[in-house]
Amino acid sequence: MLPLILASPLLAPAVAAASGTLPISPRGDGIIRSPVNAIRGPAPKLRGRQNSVEVANQDSGTRYAVEIEVGTPAQKLTLTLDTGSPDTWVNPTCATANVPSDCNSFPRFDYRKSSSFNATDVVDTIVYGIGNATIQYAYETVTIGSATIKHQVIGVAKESHRIPLGILGVSPPLQGTGDYPYVLDTMASQGLIKSRAFSLDLRGIDNPNGAIIFGGIDTGKYIGSLAKLPMLTPEQSPGGANRYYVTLTGVGLTLPDGEATRSDEIDVPVFLDSGSTISYLPTRIFEAFAESFTDGEYDPRSGFYYVPCDVADSAGSIDFYFGSKAIKVPLQDIIWQVDDDYCVLGILPGDVGLDSEYILGDSFLRAAYAVFDQDNRNIHLAQAANCGTHLVAIGSGADAVPSSTGQCTALPTPTATTDSDSATETLDVTATRAPTNTFTGTAPTVALGPGPAASRVSDSGTAGTPQATAGSSGGPGGGPNAAGRGVQVGFGAVAAFVAVHLLAWIF
Ligand SMILES: *[C@@H]1O[C@H](CO)[C@@H](O)[C@H](O)[C@H]1NC(C)=O
Numbered sequence: 001m002l003p004l005i006l007a008s009p010l011l012a013p014a015v016a017a018a019s020g021t022l023p024i025s026p027r028g029d030g031i032i033r034s035p036v037n038a039i040r041g042p043a044p045k046l047r048g049r050q051n052s053v054e055v056a057n058q059d060s061g062t063r064y065a066v067e068i069e070v071g072t073p074a075q076k077l078t079l080t081l082d083t084g085s086p087d088t089w090v091n092p093t094c095a096t097a098n099v100p101s102d103c104n105s106f107p108r109f110d111y112r113k114s115s116s117f118n119a120t121d122v123v124d125t126i127v128y129g130i131g132n133a134t135i136q137y138a139y140e141t142v143t144i145g146s147a148t149i150k151h152q153v154i155g156v157a158k159e160s161h162r163i164p165l166g167i168l169g170v171s172p173p174l175q176g177t178g179d180y181p182y183v184l185d186t187m188a189s190q191g192l193i194k195s196r197a198f199s200l201d202l203r204g205i206d207n208p209n210g211a212i213i214f215g216g217i218d219t220g221k222y223i224g225s226l227a228k229l230p231m232l233t234p235e236q237s238p239g240g241a242n243r244y245y246v247t248l249t250g251v252g253l254t255l256p257d258g259e260a261t262r263s264d265e266i267d268v269p270v271f272l273d274s275g276s277t278i279s280y281l282p283t284r285i286f287e288a289f290a291e292s293f294t295d296g297e298y299d300p301r302s303g304f305y306y307v308p309c310d311v312a313d314s315a316g317s318i319d320f321y322f323g324s325k326a327i328k329v330p331l332q333d334i335i336w337q338v339d340d341d342y343c344v345l346g347i348l349p350g351d352v353g354l355d356s357e358y359i360l361g362d363s364f365l366r367a368a369y370a371v372f373d374q375d376n377r378n379i380h381l382a383q384a385a386n387c388g389t390h391l392v393a394i395g396s397g398a399d400a401v402p403s404s405t406g407q408c409t410a411l412p413t414p415t416a417t418t419d420s421d422s423a424t425e426t427l428d429v430t431a432t433r434a435p436t437n438t439f440t441g442t443a444p445t446v447a448l449g450p451g452p453a454a455s456r457v458s459d460s461g462t463a464g465t466p467q468a469t470a471g472s473s474g475g476p477g478g479g480p481n482a483a484g485r486g487v488q489v490g491f492g493a494v495a496a497f498v499a500v501h502l503l504a505w506i507f
C-alpha cells in the first residue's frame with residue numbers, strides 16, 4: 001500500500017515504541033532542546049521603528065529554522081522545521097529554488113565526507129504546498145540539540161523545486177502509518193525521549209528564545225493551563241490525512257480599546273503547520289477579519305489583504321478559540337511585513353475543492369505554546385509568553401504531558417472603554433462580504449514557507465527491496481533521477497496554495 005517501505009530491522013523498535021509496550025529508559029534526561037529561529041526571507045528589509053529589535057521580529061519572517069548536524073564527522077546544516085510533513089531531507093537544488101542566492105547561502109551536506117553515510121536505492125518525490133523534492137534515502141547519524149540519533153533515515157535531494165532549505169519533518173505519518181521510522185520515532189525507539197512528543201515555541205525574527213523541545217515542555221514559556229485537545233483522526237480530517245488537526249470552535253477580535261467580539265460556535269478542522277508562513281481559513285472568516293481593518297485593501301490577484309503597517313503597532317488581537325481555551329494572536333504577530341512598504345494580514349482564504357484543509361501556520365503559532373503528543377494523539381495549547389526557563393520532562397503513558405501551569409502571568413489587556421454589552425458582540429463569520437477597498441498598487445513578491453506535504457496515496461508498483469548501497473555510483477546529489485513513485489494525487493492542501501485567490505471575496 002505505502003509507496004516506500006524500507007525493509008530494515010530498525011522498523012521493529014519503532015513499532016514497539018509506538019505501541020507503548022516497550023519499556024524505555026532514556027539516555028540522558030530525556031529532554032532535547034534545540035533553538036528554533038525565524039530567519040528572514042530573501043530580501044529582508046527592516047522598517048525604522050522605535051522598538052526595532054522586537055518589531056523586526058515579526059517582519060519578513062518566512063520560515064523557522066533549526067540547526068542540526070549530520071554525518072561523521074558532523075556537518076552543521078540549517079533545516080526548516082515542519083510540523084506539516086514527516087520526512088527529513090537535506091540539500092535542496094539551489095538553481096531551482098525561488099531565490100538561488102538565498103538557498104546557496106546555507107551550508108550543504110557532503111555525503112562523501114561522512115563515514116556513517118549509508119545510501120539506499122530508494123528514491124521518492126515529496127510534494128509540498130509550495131515546491132517539491134525528489135530525494136534518495138540514506139541511513140545517517142543526525143544530531144539535534146544534545147541528542148545523537150544513529151541510523152536515521154534521511155533524504156538527500158536529487159532535485160528540488162522552489163525550496164530554499166532542507167526540511168526537518170516532525171508531523172505524524174500522513175497515511176497513518178509511517179513508511180519508515182521518522183526522526184521522532186527514532187528518538188523514542190533509541191531511548192532519547194520517553195514518548196513521541198515535543199513542544200514548540202516559535203518566536204519572531206531575531207528573538208533567540210524560540211525552541212523545539214523533544215520530550216519536554218518549558219513552563220517558563222506560557223500563561224495558565226495547557227488545554228488538551230484531541231487530534232482528529234484521519235477519518236475526521238478533511239482529505240483523510242493524518243496531521244496535527246484540532247477543532248477550531250470560535251474566532252473573534254479584541255480591538256485596541258479592549259472591546260471584544262466573538263463568533264458563534266463553529267466547527268472547523270485546522271492543522272498546526274510550522275512550515276506555513278501564514279494561516280489559511282474559511283473565506284467567510286478571512287473576510288470578517290479583513291473587514292475589521294477599515295483602511296485595508298484586498299488584492300484580488302494575490303488574495304492578500306493589505307493593511308497599513310502601523311496597524312501592527314496597535315494593541316488588539318485576533319482570537320482563536322478551542323473549546324474554552326482562547327489563543328489571542330497580537331496584531332504584531334499576525335500582520336506580516338512583506339517588504340519596506342507593504343504589510344498583509346497573515347491569513348488567506350483556504351477553501352479550495354471538496355477537501356479544503358485549513359491551516360494555522362506561523363502567523364498563529366508565534367502566539368501559542370504548543371505541545372504535540374503523537375503517542376496519545378493530543379495537542380496541548382497555551383498562550384505563549386516568556387518568563388524564564390523551567391523544563392519539565394514528558395514521560396510515557398496516557399498522562400505523559402504534564403498538566404503544569406505556565407509560570408508566566410497574563411499580559412495586561414486593554415480596558416474596554418465601551419459599555420459591557422458591546423464586549424459580547426457577535427463577530428458574524430457567516431456573512432458574504434465584498435471588499436470595501438481594492439488594492440491597485442504593484443504587489444510585492446512574497447516568499448512563503450513550503451507549507452504542508454501532500455499526503456501520498458499512490459503506489460505505482462514495486463521498487464524491489466531497498467538495499468544499502470554506500471559508495472555506489474549515481475549517489476544522491478548527482479543528476480536528476482526522477483523516480484515517479486509516490487507522487488501526490490490531487491489534494492486540498494496543495495491546491496490551497498496555488499488557487500486561493502480564486503475563491504476569495506465575492507464581488
Ligand atoms: C515539481 O515542481 C516543478 C516546478 O514547479 C514542476 O515542474 C514539477 O512538475 C514538479 N514535480 C512534481 C512531481 O510535482
Ligand SMILES: *[C@@H]1O[C@H](CO)[C@@H](O)[C@H](O)[C@H]1NC(C)=O
Nearest residue numbers: 115116117118139468469470
Ligand atoms: C549499511 O547498511 C547495511 C544494511 O543495513 C549494513 O549491512 C551495513 O553495515 C551498513 N554500512 C555502514 C557503513 O553503516
